[in-house]
Amino acid sequence: MKAAREFVVNTLVGGIFIVVPVYLAIVLLLKGMQSAARLVKPFAAMVPDWLPAETFFSLLLVLLACFLVGAAVRTKAGRAIREKMEKVFFERLPGYGLLRSLTQRLAGDTEESAWQPALSEIEDALVPSFIIEELADGRYTVFVPSIPTPFAGAVYVLARERVHPVDVPFTQAVRTISRWGSGSGEMVAAMRSPTSGPTA
Structure with a gap:
């Protein structure tokens, strides 16, 4: 009985660690697309109505913003700003450091020593x-x-x-x-x- 309970709990926790980040990423992506829709409306109006131009352009704009932020934090100044923000804000959140290390490992960061x-x-x-x-x-x-x-x-x-x-x-x-x-x-x-x- 104890082994079955431990199996259910461990499996549930493992599923939560996978589902929750994916869910949050999708929610944030959709929210970002809603905000970007106002900016892309003039461009979407030039495309035939049968094409989902507004959705496409909104997604493209959000992905471009993510790419630019990712490129910025790779620079020397960007890394300094990111490290400052992490120390001031994010590292106060319980488990943030460990989650960051795990994410970097999943992304193939060979400089990360944790995990x-x-x-x-x-x-x-x-x-x-x-x-x-x-x-x-x-x-x-x-x-x-x-x-x-x-x-x-x-x-x-x-x-x-x-x-x-x-x-x-x-x-x-x-x-x-x-x-x-x-x-x-x-x-x-x-x-x-x-x-x-x-x-x-």
Whole structure:
């Protein structure tokens, strides 16, 4: 009964972590398109009525705005402004830093050190895990996901020698977990020395 309850809760939490960000992104996109519709009306009026020009131009304008913002934050000045905003506003939100690290990992940011795939020694076994941070005393905070839900599980603080970073992409580690451990052999083969520390 307890195992069934844990399975339902972990699966539900994992689904929420996937559905909620997607839902919020869609809502924000639709809101942005509604605001942009006023700006594109003059251009849409020049297109035949049978074409959904207003919707198309609104979507195009929102995507262009997102692209320009993304390009701006890649500049030196843009990065400085983004970091300032994060420190003043966003980092005060619970879980923002961890969510940002996860998002950057999903986007393939190789400079992000959090969520480094690893194999951790729990009792007498090696379990797929993610290094969240390194503590001042050299120990690691690791997140051990609950199979097959990658984003629900337990957090451990383990000695450095019990944590073995692996040189595989974050997405590959998530895929292994979501497939009930299929592909773990590649993680074992890519296991590094516990003394080398996590790298992106």
